Amino acid sequence: MAEQTDTAPDGSALGQGAHQGPRHVAIIMDGNGRWAQSRGRPRLFGHHAGAKRVREIVECCPSLGIKYLTIFAFSTENWKRTQVEVAGLMSLFRRYISKEMKALAAKNVRVRFIGDRVRLDAKLIQLMDQLETETAQNDGTHLTIALNYGGRDEVARATKRLAQDVAAGKLSPDDVDEETLPKYLDTHVLPDPDLVIRTSGEARISNFLLWQSAYAEYEFIDTLWPDFTAEELGRLCRQYGTRDRRFGAVKT
Ligand code: FPP
Numbered sequence: 001m002a003e004q005t006d007t008a009p010d011g012s013a014l015g016q017g018a019h020q021g022p023r024h025v026a027i028i029m030d031g032n033g034r035w036a037q038s039r040g041r042p043r044l045f046g047h048h049a050g051a052k053r054v055r056e057i058v059e060c061c062p063s064l065g066i067k068y069l070t071i072f073a074f075s076t077e078n079w080k081r082t083q084v085e086v087a088g089l090m091s092l093f094r095r096y097i098s099k100e101m102k103a104l105a106a107k108n109v110r111v112r113f114i115g116d117r118v119r120l121d122a123k124l125i126q127l128m129d130q131l132e133t134e135t136a137q138n139d140g141t142h143l144t145i146a147l148n149y150g151g152r153d154e155v156a157r158a159t160k161r162l163a164q165d166v167a168a169g170k171l172s173p174d175d176v177d178e179e180t181l182p183k184y185l186d187t188h189v190l191p192d193p194d195l196v197i198r199t200s201g202e203a204r205i206s207n208f209l210l211w212q213s214a215y216a217e218y219e220f221i222d223t224l225w226p227d228f229t230a231e232e233l234g235r236l237c238r239q240y241g242t243r244d245r246r247f248g249a250v251k252t
Helices: 032-037 043-064 083-106 122-134 151-167 230-241
Strands: 024-028 068-075 110-114 142-149 195-198 217-220
Touching: 032 043, 043 068, 043 083, 043 230, 068 083, 083 122, 110 122, 142 151, 195 230, 217 230
Parallel strands: 024 068, 024 195, 068 142, 110 142, 195 217
Antiparallel strands: none
């Protein structure tokens, strides 16, 4: 029988949030390509429409009680797309950051990026740093953008740094446990996601937040990302509130 505990892995009281909305929502924004193709337009047209959708979703978070929003913008596997699409996406990220910087700062959004920056171009990295710095004092919605992110890559990079600390004598192998390892992950300052949503009808997690989503609730919905609305997010949040999260324990 599973052992009963009073707290969830994220430290929140077990059962307390049974009928509350999710505090941390993570979204796999899928379906931009199909949305564009169904309109006879190039895939990048869909990515531009998807980028516009991000603003509405970020803005509705406070009213839905979502404190943390994490979005999957570009995966470590997305480099396999055509050079035209990859270059178009990188240009879109640069433009999005430049264009949205002021509005995000003014709306009290704190932006962070997760993922490996090594393959990203210098201009994009500079804009990412600037956006993180400009919003560092904000305490409203915490928006995390996963860019060149892969869950396995993140765990491998974390393990490498952890091994370096062990080799340097800063950490004992006996101290490596479920509390220590996440401190080396890109997400170390964030709580685990409560709800992971994937749009566009695919029911897989594609290497997104593998460690962090161990106890998340999942929603796989048919809507293509450029059609996803604040209303639909609200519906999913309310649905989440009806779920019974036990974190492996037995309800008394
Ligand atoms: C998946 O759709 C989407 C992506 C790989 C890119 C996500 C990017 C955005 C939503 C736009 C910009 C985001 C920010 C933060 C500015 P897909 O191309 O795999 O669609 P498909 O499955 O229909 O082909």
